Amino acid sequence: MAIDFTFTEEQEFFRQTVRDTVNRLILPKAAELDEKEEFPWDLWKEFAGLGYLGLRHEERYGGMATDTISQMIFYEELARGSCGFAMSVIMQILMGTYFISRFGNEEIKQRILVPAIKGEKIGTICFTEDQSGSDLGGTRTLATKVDGGWRINGRKQWITNGPIADFATVMATVDPKLGLKGLNFYLVERKTETRDGFVPGQKLHKLGSRCSVTGEVVLDHVFVPDENFLGEEVGKGVQYAGDILNEVRV
Ligand SMILES: Cc1cc2nc3c(=O)[nH]c(=O)nc-3n(C[C@H](O)[C@H](O)[C@H](O)COP(=O)(O)OP(=O)(O)OC[C@H]3O[C@@H](n4cnc5c(N)ncnc54)[C@H](O)[C@@H]3O)c2cc1C
Structure with missing residues (x-):
């Protein structure tokens, strides 16, 4: 059976949206961010405000619940802007919150996952x-x-x-x-x-x-x-x- 590798119209639109955001917010300061070797709090807050930290989480916790392909598109575009910033963001979206979202009780999800999706807890x-x-x-x-x-x-x-x-x-x-x-x-x-x-x-x-x-x-x-x-x-x-x-x- 042949596999169709073409992106859907929504996925292409999503890629363009993320690309525009990365071009505007990250690329102009990517070199400076790495030179400073400091966590970019201002950028983090601005980025979190766009909702991307909830990419793979359920909507009832403030997430976007996107499909896996869209998530990969997001990671690719983000890393194009800054590998370092992408590492911190991807940690938050994937490994940093995965176990809480899968096994945490409701109190833990409200207290930790919800603020993590807003970027308020790391x-x-x-x-x-x-x-x-x-x-x-x-x-x-x-x-x-x-x-x-x-x-x-x-x-x-x-x-x-x-x-x-x-x-x-x-x-x-x-x-x-x-x-x-x-x-x-x-x-x-x-x-x-x-x-x-x-x-x-x-x-x-x-x-x-x-x-x-x-x-x-x-x-x-x-x-x-x-x-x-x-x-x-x-x-x-x-x-x-x-x-x-x-x-x-x-
Ligand atoms: C920038 C950065 C961020 C990181 N962030 C995190 C983090 O957030 N959390 C976390 O827990 N860890 C983190 N790590 C650690 C990372 O997960 C480990 O570096 C990784 O698991 C590899 O372990 P190691 O460095 O001890 O290498 P080793 O396990 O010692 O491997 C060294 C080399 O030996 C090879 N090798 C290992 N075992 C075998 C085998 N049985 N047979 C043949 N070859 C083998 C490997 O492929 C590799 O080439 C981070 C590392 C870096 C560099």
Whole structure:
């Protein structure tokens, strides 16, 4: 059976709209953004106001619920303007909010997903550690079950948006000896005076894509309540990771 690769009229219109926005808002300052190596807050707010951060999320949370092809068109056009800015935006749309949108309860979605789609809260995902990158089975960050929740201890690195994130989806193991079978995801918010949470570690300097800030995330025996466990059952984390990594790698 032949596959039709032509874009629909709506998709072509969408591409042109995104292209015009990128030409107007991003391209004129792309070089300057990377030279500064700072997160471009003004651009972020302006961009978030256009609604694109909700590209793949449900309309009832403020999303656009667009089709996958339109999402790919958006990522392509955005990265044409600035790879660095695209990294931060795509993190927010995909990995940073995926687990909350799939497994978070209604309270979490209202408190975190809705502001994330508006660009008011910034999210990230934490897989990587000093001893594990592609090899997720080498994850050492430990999640221990305690009364009413979990205690998470470890250190993540190379985290996109890490230095500025309000919330993170953290991969941790219930037992390093279990390898891939011990992995799960947890919602962890940034530490405040009244709430336990992660602390951003050192910011890492890069040669390219520099306006996307990257750094360490430190989890010092952080307590998270049971509802922050993002999954259906313990040990299925690697399966969920596969679901979203397939989409991200496209
Ligand atoms: C700019 C930037 C942003 C990032 N943002 C995030 C983030 O937000 N969150 C996060 O968790 N991580 C993030 N990362 C980390 C990224 O996901 C890891 O770099 C990636 O998983 C690869 O891990 P590694 O660097 O340890 O390389 P390794 O896993 O050590 O791989 C090194 C090389 O060995 C090859 N290799 C690995 N295993 C095998 C094997 N079994 N057989 C054959 N070849 C193999 C790989 O293909 C690669 O070429 C980021 C990295 C960068 C550079």
